[in-house]
Amino acid sequence: xxxxxxxxxxxxxxxxxxxxxxxxxxxxxxxxxxxxxxxxxxxxxxxxxxxxxxxxxxxxxxxxxxxxxxxxxxxxxxxxxxxxxxxxxxxxxxxxxxxxxxxxxxxxxxxxxxxxxxxxxxxxxxxxxxxxxxxxxxxxxxxxxxxxxxxxxxxxxxxxxxxxxxxxxxxxxxxxxxxxxxxxxxxxxxxxxxxxxxxxxxxxxxxxxxxxxxxxxxxxxxxxxxxxxxxxxxxxxxxxxxxxxxxxxxxxxxxxxxxxxxxxxxxxxxxxxxxxxxxxxxxxxxxxxxxxxxxxxxxxxxxxxxxxxxxxxxxxxxxxxxxxxxxxxxxxxxxxxxxxxxxxxxxxxxxxxxxx
Amino acid sequence: xxxxxxxxxxxxxxxxxxxxxxxxxxxxxxxxxxxxxxxxxxxxxxxxxxxxxxxxxxxxxxxxxxxxxxxxxxxxxxxxxxxxxxxxxxxxxxxxxxxxxxxxxxxxxxxxxxxxxxxxxxxxxxxxxxxxxxxxxxxxxxxxxxxxxxxxxxxxxxxxxxxxxxxxxxxxxxxxxxxxxxxxxxxxxxxxxxxxxxxxxxxxxxxxxxxxxxxxxxxxxxxxxxxxxxxxxxxxxxxxxxxxxxxxxxxxxxxxxxxxxxxxxxxxxxxxxxxxxxxxxxxxxxxxxxxxxxxxxxxxxxxxxxxxxx
Numbered sequence: 001x002x003x004x005x006x007x008x009x010x011x012x013x014x015x016x017x018x019x020x021x022x023x024x025x026x027x028x029x030x031x032x033x034x035x036x037x038x039x040x041x042x043x044x045x046x047x048x049x050x051x052x053x054x055x056x057x058x059x060x061x062x063x064x065x066x067x068x069x070x071x072x073x074x075x076x077x078x079x080x081x082x083x084x085x086x087x088x089x090x091x092x093x094x095x096x097x098x099x100x101x102x103x104x105x106x107x108x109x110x111x112x113x114x115x116x117x118x119x120x121x122x123x124x125x126x127x128x129x130x131x132x133x134x135x136x137x138x139x140x141x142x143x144x145x146x147x148x149x150x151x152x153x154x155x156x157x158x159x160x161x162x163x164x165x166x167x168x169x170x171x172x173x174x175x176x177x178x179x180x181x182x183x184x185x186x187x188x189x190x191x192x193x194x195x196x197x198x199x200x201x202x203x204x205x206x207x208x209x210x211x212x213x214x215x216x217x218x219x220x221x222x223x224x225x226x227x228x229x230x231x232x233x234x235x236x237x238x239x240x241x242x243x244x245x246x247x248x249x250x251x252x253x254x255x256x257x258x259x260x261x262x263x264x265x266x267x268x269x270x271x272x273x274x275x276x277x278x279x280x281x282x283x284x285x286x287x288x289x290x291x292x293x294x295x296x297x298x299x300x301x302x303x304x305x306x307x308x309x310x311x312x313x314x315x316x317x318x319x320x321x322x323x324x325x326x327x328x329x330x331x332x333x334x335x336x337x338x339x340x341x342x343x344x345x346x347x348x349x350x351x352x353x354x355x356x
Numbered sequence: 357x358x359x360x361x362x363x364x365x366x367x368x369x370x371x372x373x374x375x376x377x378x379x380x381x382x383x384x385x386x387x388x389x390x391x392x393x394x395x396x397x398x399x400x401x402x403x404x405x406x407x408x409x410x411x412x413x414x415x416x417x418x419x420x421x422x423x424x425x426x427x428x429x430x431x432x433x434x435x436x437x438x439x440x441x442x443x444x445x446x447x448x449x450x451x452x453x454x455x456x457x458x459x460x461x462x463x464x465x466x467x468x469x470x471x472x473x474x475x476x477x478x479x480x481x482x483x484x485x486x487x488x489x490x491x492x493x494x495x496x497x498x499x500x501x502x503x504x505x506x507x508x509x510x511x512x513x514x515x516x517x518x519x520x521x522x523x524x525x526x527x528x529x530x531x532x533x534x535x536x537x538x539x540x541x542x543x544x545x546x547x548x549x550x551x552x553x554x555x556x557x558x559x560x561x562x563x564x565x566x567x568x569x570x571x572x573x574x575x576x577x578x579x580x581x582x583x584x585x586x587x588x589x590x591x592x593x594x595x596x597x598x599x600x601x602x603x604x605x606x607x608x609x610x611x612x613x614x615x616x617x618x619x620x621x622x623x624x625x626x627x628x629x630x631x632x633x634x635x636x637x638x639x640x641x642x643x644x645x646x647x648x649x650x651x652x653x654x655x656x657x658x659x660x661x662x663x664x665x666x
Contacts, residue, residue, distance in 0.1 A: 036575075
């Protein structure tokens with residue numbers, strides 16, 4: 001509760017400031033609404049890197065950080081729309097309804113909602129990244145590099161995005177090493193370095209020698225470094241935090257998309273669409289591969305990366321079975337986007353139940 | 357399921373490491389509260405300690421400067437609280453809450469330039485002995501100096517309060533500032549000192565998080581541990597030894613629930629996540645059954661301002 005109060009207070013202050021600044025200029029102006037602080041070095045941080053790319057392209061931008069996914073979001077959106085912003089990016093799933101609601105009131109302002117699926121008005125577009133493609137690469141590396149055949153996975157919340165990542169990772173790891181076991185620990189937080197480190201430590205103590213994460217902070221890779229096991233960076237290149245542990249990172253790269261869309265508004269070519277970009281479009285970037293990886297694995301990963309980019313390989317290619325052995329994707333078929341977007345069952349080989 | 361004795365040792369060592377910031381901040385706050393001052397700004401002082409320690413380590417490269425700098429930062433920010441509540445006689449609760457909000461805000465501001473920088477490795481002691489004794493080795497050896505200090509602190513605090521003259525004065529000030537004042541004790545000075553000491557310990561707790569436990573800076577990285585530390589003081593009925601137990605229970609349940617998940621125990625994760633809080637409530641209920649004991653152990657003037665001019 002206290003966090004919420006502080007956040008609201010800070011966002012109001014920032015907003016007040018934005019409003020004063022906003023009243024003057026005439027060019028296309030973009031606004032960004034963030035769920036967390038820009039200092040989280042994770043999700044919001046990467047969106048802010050994208051915002052800076054828009055600035056570098058010559059556009060004015062403003063942002064409001066720490067906006068709760070509640071009626072507060074509507075208030076913030078209304079104020080941003082009222083203060084002369086031409087395009088507003090709302091960068092968290094929970095902004096879905098507020099975005100659509102406010103978009104109706106401001107038909108001349110473009111709204112871009114990240115990770116959502118509702119486009120109720122012609123001025124609302126949605127966008128997301130196919131992070132699961134990155135996890136296919138991580139799974140391939142993990143399955144090859146593990147010696148104990150136990151891979152740890154620190155998860156955040158049981159939502160399709162995270163389940164999809166676990167499945168994609170496990171399928172890839174099993175493909176190169178049928179003996180692996182993925183142990184999953186739900187931390188129920190997106191970022192709390194202490195808790196994340198504790199979750200990673202528990203997995204390492206239980207024999208995991210490769211740790212994957214779907215939480216944001218660098219605590220997990222640091223813990224892996226301390227314990228002498230491997231790990232992967234999340235959202236940004238985390239190599240410098242754990243040079244020995246980090247084999248590679250999956251980076252969220254929003255900049256090119258943001259620049260594109262703001263330019264489209266400037267040129268009058270902006271249109272409503274649903275974007276789901278992966279490695280091929282550069283929204284998901286694989287960082288440099290660590291030299292500890294054998295050269296044949298590096299070559300394999302490079303090839304996989306190219307094949308995922310070109311569409312030759314799909315992360316979810318059948319036959320895929322769920323935990324009970326029911327067929328999810330038939331042989332030779334790939335999972336469609338609808339199935340991916342709503343994925344709430346584990347594939348065969350993942351241990352445990354999804355927390356309900 | 358798993359009976360490896362070294363594995364048990366590893367779990368206990370993890371639990372102890374997670375308890376360190378709670379013990380430090382709670383023992384500091386305990387002294388503050390024993391002098392009759394309720395400082396709800398622990399979270400704010402901790403986060404200030406965390407960013408100060410991390411920033412000083414990055415800028416100066418010296419771990420010693422960073423650790424003491426973090427404590428000093430805790431002292432400085434608690435001086436604001438002390439000045440407001442003791443000199444300007446403001447309300448403790450409101451001022452403490454303001455201190456937390458202020459701390460979180462200002463740490464985020466200072467911290468902007470320190471996001472995404474890896475921390476330094478903090479030296480550990482007795483690492484060579486790590487594999488010598490089964491079960492005990494991981495518990496006893498291979499930790500930072502702050503770790504050992506934290507586990508000595510409750511005993512030092514207990515001794516200080518019970519056996520030293522200054523400790524008795526602190527308790528007298530907390531129980532009856534009027535009587536203490538009539539005996540010639542400078543109540544305001546004692547309370548200033550206790551608040552500043554609490555600030556130093558909270559600062560150290562924050563530095564432990566940003567420099568040793570998870571060597572990095574991100575906003576809000578204390579994650580509510582300051583509030584838990586505050587609760588632990590009540591939980592312990594102002595007894596430092598019980599703080600040790602409480603901190604182990606609280607840190608321990610989180611770690612044990614992670615282990616249970618990893619082993620694959622089929623208990624709903626939400627229940628496991630809520631477990632530390634459920635246990636806290638149960639313990640509080642058990643403690644509060646004995647209302648006489650609560651009344652006796654609570655500093656009588658806790659949170660009340662003392663007006664008399666010296």
